[in-house]
Amino acid sequence: MKNGFFRGHGLGNDYIVMDPKELTFKLTPKNIKAVCDRNWGLGSDGILALVPSKKADFGLRIYNPDGSEAEKSGNGLRIFARYLHATGKTKKKHFTVETKGGLVTIDLHIDRHGDARAVTVEMGQATFKPAALPCTMPVDELIQQPIEAAGRALSFTGVSVGNPHCVVFKRAGESWSREDLLKLGPVLENHSLFPKRTNIQLAIPTGPREIFILIWERGAGETQASGSSSCAAASAAVRLGLVKSPVTVKMPGGTLNIEVAKDFSLTMKGPVAEVARGTLSPSFLRTLK
Template identity: 55%
Template sequence: MIPFVKGHGLGNDYIVLDESDLPRPLATEAIARICDRNWGVGSDGILLLVPSRRADFGLRIFNPDGSEAEKSGNGLRIFAKYLWDHGRAKKTTFTVDTKGGVVECQCRVEGGRMGFVTVEMGHATFRAPEIPMNGPDRDVVGVPLQLGDGTTLAVTAVSVGNPHCVTFVERLDDGECRRLGPLIERHPAFPNRT
């Protein structure tokens, strides 16, 4: 039996594992099975505690399809709480090494219990090469993006260590989000997805 914790933060839920508890490295297929909400534990991804030479702790973040993410603000806050609750973090401010860089976590602790966590995600960039986004070296703000179904959206792309793509709408429509989200996430303009 492999011990794990499931944490929730602002609408995201992650499974936290310690690499030292695993009998072998996590395979992409295993991650997808674990994260499956019908057949597995179900989550938005896996947070894997790993060693680090650059920070107090190392963290690998896996999406539910098994691909590796650079950073996740909610994931980092869940991870920080895990470290505190399991006695790994001995001080209220510590660093975590992610694929998207080293971040600082500041924990608000009262009476030995963690109240909340602040994560320094770094500076936001809109520059296409830094997101990364294929195309000209420019700020990606209100730029037209044609999707695979022929829809063209004005998008703003931003990275704080992981790529995001934003489109502003008059009203939020769940059906449109479900239809357009995957087309944006896997658009060829974003080599690391969004």
Template identity: 50%
Template sequence: MPERASFYKGHGLGNDYIALELDRLPFGLTPPAVRLLCDRNSGIGSDGILGAVASDAADFGVRIFNPDGSEAEKSGNGLRIFAAYLLDRGRVRIGPHFTVETPGGIVRVRIVDESDDGVLDVEVEMGTASFRSADVGLAGPDRETENELLELSGGDRVAMNTVSIGNPHCVVFQDELDVETLRRIAPQISTHPDFARGTNVQFAVAGGEPDAVDAWVWERGAGETRASGSSACAVAAAAVRRGMVSERQVAVRMPGGTLRVEVHDDWSLVLRGPVEDVYRGEMTPGMVTRLRALGFAS
């Protein structure tokens, strides 16, 4: 019988992920395999892969792969899509909390509700925001960065606010979002040598509304992204810390839509937003053969 591999695909505000059982794949999920699967022309196409794994510390475990083949510590949208995947597989129910172990820590997740057209409302307790430079791998003495200037290779300078949500973020507040300029300088920030592990980048505009921020996201290992859960958390936390919003329940508006982040007094964060199923699928024997031909068969 030819070998096949099943998968699930879902998206949160246009940020899409493939979810699958890592130990059931007939090939190794190495960087070349991830890149092929995420390719939108020759693969399934996605912004990343969620690999379900066993966990001794939580109800479930997940490894999160960026489309360039690197691994991420945590993903807010990815975790919400992973919850939808677990529901689709009958492993969780709507209502009760469950825990998921990620490389960036254990989180509590809850599928709050499901609409008549099948859109899930999913809540994730994302952990505690840290503003310490050491927690994002920033060079120099450990410090809290607030509007600290970062020199870029092209001659630009940006005022950065670093935030760790278990993964690194650099939030830059601006008066307006000039997308062409952001596309030019965001990759320089994301791969700046002062960040030991690279960083996710968010440009944000706050002001005028006490509970809302507009944001544009460049994800480490993925590039420009329509929406990002951990990025929304970083933006909300930085905006509250700097007094740019007066409310602690913040709507972060991104090109793909709005996510809501509750910022508690101890800087713990709760992310909430929609997830939609896209499809369930099965890789053909030919696709499995191509993945194996990369030279990393299990």
């Protein structure tokens, strides 16, 4: 379908899926921002682009609403998987997808209507090495390291799950507010320790196998839910001995289940929903250059 789109969400984190071969415009940063604008465009937390791959069954490029590119997205991968199945691009329930953050394995869970209502993703292996994020701090691992943001002295754990994350924990029984997220999120995202910026999770252990997180995404801002953030926060919580695997990660948008193996390989399972399919109008297309 020329200039067509598929729209879906994972726990309120919404993406538009497009096939660049079917577009009459290029996915430049300016055009990505225009399409993702919630007042002047379709509105989205990002664009998922189907691309060729020599290493996997499908290739995926992930674009943030500010026009920058993300290496990996757990919610994006679930939406992309549903798109592939729903549009007939695959009949398989098990396949692979190549992202800039590495190759992942997908398993679809099909309901009685024939829809992929949930998706399990093998998300790869978490690492706490500074070079993987990257982070300029001269340490072996980014485990409970000091950082200052918005006039506050904090401790963070840095995790890469194919994309970078900065996890800041409070103790069980304490709490983070949305005001904390809005103050700390942009400062930590652009902190000088992270030359390529980073995603932020403000986390609290809420049970022996459960945590709650607020999320600030690099290039997108406050987000209701995030698969890669859930994986990063879960792996950090296990690494710090705060919880045991499997970890239930609760967010404002809902809940994901994360299994953290002994070698910190990560498996994510969560719901996904399709919202709409359509085409961009000729008048809107004329605004894209």
